[in-house]
């Protein structure tokens with residue numbers, strides 16, 4: 001089966017290394033190996049046996065992951081090499097050709113194109129910027145007059161940063177319950193505010209996440225799925241064919257990170273809120289830009305008013321000024337740039353001023 005290019009990942013692969021001012025990264029500024037291991041000076045890594053480890057994931061680590069949720073047991077969790085793989089596993093395990101799937105746009109391409117690649121019928125519902133990037137509940141009700149196998153959400157979302165309103169979530173769960181529809185929620189950006197998890201709210205809710213974004217540890221490639229046990233059991237069968245285990249080294253390091261989650265998350269909150277202050281001041285001073293400031297997550301979707309399309313803008317801005325953005329077209333929405341709140345403030349301030357000057361001089 002052939003997959004189309006994953007636009008945002010391709011863009012990052014091709015251009016990221018040329019960035020002087022990276023204003024688009026979704027991962028909070030990464031921790032080093034030394035910074036992470038210093039959080040647990042009692043345990044030495046040198047006696048760690050590098051066998052496969054516990055196949056579906058170290059029990060201590062699963063318990064730490066469980067502490068991020070309000071319900072379930074460790075049997076509701078299986079480990080993955082990142083959230084992307086967690087999503088892929090859920091999609092390949094539960095979907096078949098002809099199944100109908102609801103996704104939201106602008107959004108992360110994996111949610112639509114992976115189901116499409118296996119012959120699913122993908123129904124894309126719009127997120128409305130004028131309504132704070134919220135979807136329209138009437139459109140959901142209309143779509144769910146058909147038999148829907150899975151709804152895929154991303155809470156908080158990339159690139160819009162939106163968290164669906166409570167009333168919308170309740171309606172979605174009510175409609176899904178009637179049909180037995182699965183709700184897969186990519187929650188890789190969840191955990192900085194007090195966001196609920198779909199796996200705590202709905203019996204057919206499946207949450208995927210990882211340590212990549214708010215935990216600043218993308219290089220560990222450590223993610224997980226939390227969901228109904230029968231789904232986890234099916235995924236574990238598939239897992240035996242693909243990854244076997246995440247391995248004791250990643251499991252041990254992930255365990256250190258989660259044991260110290262308060263310290264890591266308060267670092268992330270500080271970085272994000274400092275960036276958001278810089279951005280808010282920039283928006284006040286420059287009315288040609290607009291942004292729905294997210295309540296959670298690490299990214300927002302910056303709109304601009306100028307006669308240049310977003311792909312050309314992102315390319316020229318990088319080439320001439322070293323300022324790096326992913327263009328909105330990679331997520332299905334033009335005249336926008338994906339803005340990460342993850343770099344240091346001086347980089348953010350300078351990068352945004354360079355963006356403004358570039359548009360002034362067009």
Ligand SMILES: Cc1ncc(COP(=O)(O)O)c(C=O)c1O
Pocket residue numbers: 026081082083084085108154158186188209210211212218222223
């Ligand atoms: C919505 C979403 N899910 C998953 C991922 C990938 O996460 P991981 O590094 O855990 O595979 C990304 C990365 O940008 C993302 O934006």
